[in-house]
Amino acid sequence: MKDDLPGAAGDLARQHPDIWSAYSALGAAAAESGGLSDREKRLVKLALAIGAGSEGAVHSHARRALDENIPTADLNQTAFLAIGSLGFPRAVASWTWITDVTEP
Numbered sequence: 001m002k003d004d005l006p007g008a009a010g011d012l013a014r015q016h017p018d019i020w021s022a023y024s025a026l027g028a029a030a031a032e033s034g035g036l037s038d039r040e041k042r043l044v045k046l047a048l049a050i051g052a053g054s055e056g057a058v059h060s061h062a063r064r065a066l067d068e069n070i071p072t073a074d075l076n077q078t079a080f081l082a083i084g085s086l087g088f089p090r091a092v093a094s095w096t097w098i099t100d101v102t103e104p
Contacts, residue, residue, distance in 0.1 A: 007056075039068065041052075042065050043074065043078055046065060050063050050082050050090070058098060062102065074099060075098045079091050079092075079098055
């Protein structure tokens with residue numbers, strides 16, 4: 001998995017496998033700590049990336065969602081739901097980051 005990671009995350013994973021291993025284990029434990037479905041977990045992670053304003057994380061979670069056969073309309077709705085709590089500009093920015101991945 002760490003050989004598939006882009007950019008700085010991939011560099012860190014390859015150069016510091018002990019840190020990557022601990023980070024991965026924490027993520028796995030958090031993912032298994034409740035009853036959310038894989039689909040729900042992916043959409044929550046996308047929403048968190050939107051809330052954090054992280055373009056790279058939005059791209060990553062949108063790509064993974066598509067790989068998991070989550071419809072583009074659901075990804076867009078996740079961005080649109082940000083309008084009320086995060087504001088129109090953040091929601092629109094996030095939507096454009098999702099379309100970076102979903103449109104050719």
